[in-house]
Amino acid sequence: MSSAEDTSPAFQVAPSPRTGGVGLFATRVLSRGTLILSEAPLFTLPPTRTNSTVLSALSQRTREEQSEFFTLWNAFKAPHNGRPPLLPALGIFATNALPCGDGPESAKEETGWKTGLCGPREGVFLQASRLNHSCRPNICRWWDPDMQEMRIRALRDIEPDEELCMSYVGVDILQARAERTTEIEEVFRFVCTCEACSLDREECLESDRKRAAVRRLFEEIGQCGKEPTLGMRKVQLALRLLQEEQLVHYEASFSFDAFQFCVLVSDFANAKAWVRKAWEATCNTSGPDSPAARTFKMYWANPRTHQLAGVLPRMTLSGPGS
């Protein structure tokens, strides 16, 4: 592929019949890790926003931007479960806002455990806010605090015309479909029609089973500090299940667990291979300049600097390829 082709727009806004509105669709092949979009917010607000603070922030923008803001989706137009509708500006903000900042949950997101990042400010975006949700996302967002921009990257290889979907803030995609559906409807006020939520009964049971197993493995791996062989087996199982479920989001987290099991027993060759995998996965989600990517790269260069190095008797575990 020539460099001219590489710089062509990565996506276009097009109708998304599945959601009843629009969405962003790939215009060409986007390989894993591709930076699809970097966008500054139209404006940001602290979590204590009101219709007046939204209107006040909006008044600082151009007329064209103000009109565009009012074309964004509003999921809070109608009463819901006894709760009244929101005023239009606030409803649009609530529907489209994405976290912009380092909230207390950000460290967890870096390693991929939770998508529920709650930054101190939220922002509305004219392009990124058009992204629909999927419980099997193919893209990932990351707020770049230095550039004050939202970065969207491909979590896996994406085909032309494929819709770009992220996981919405706070949706725990490792929950079973029924739980996700309830949560999404309650918080976001739509019925999720993503690929994972549209599986038939049998496929859905299988998907629920795998997601539940990954959740359990997250907990169990945390308790395997004295049993690295067992911990490593659980990591390998979790990674296989995630691959089958196409949930690459959590790869960095599990790979870093595997790295820690290896350093515990001074298996530095496998430790390097695992932390390299964690680094690669993190570059694909939050980019090479993110704090997590920098940390992983440092351990890749010298795994012996990790505080757990050599704590348990020496032993050889396994690498990511085995």
Ligand SMILES: C[S@@+](CC[C@H](N)C(=O)[O-])C[C@H]1O[C@@H](n2cnc3c(N)ncnc32)[C@H](O)[C@@H]1O
């Ligand atoms: C932030 S907007 C996304 C862009 C929106 N589709 C549009 O036309 O501007 C969120 C809204 O998109 C729709 N949506 C997003 N993800 C969806 C999904 N997985 N299933 C059904 N509707 C979805 C819902 O109507 C939701 O309130």
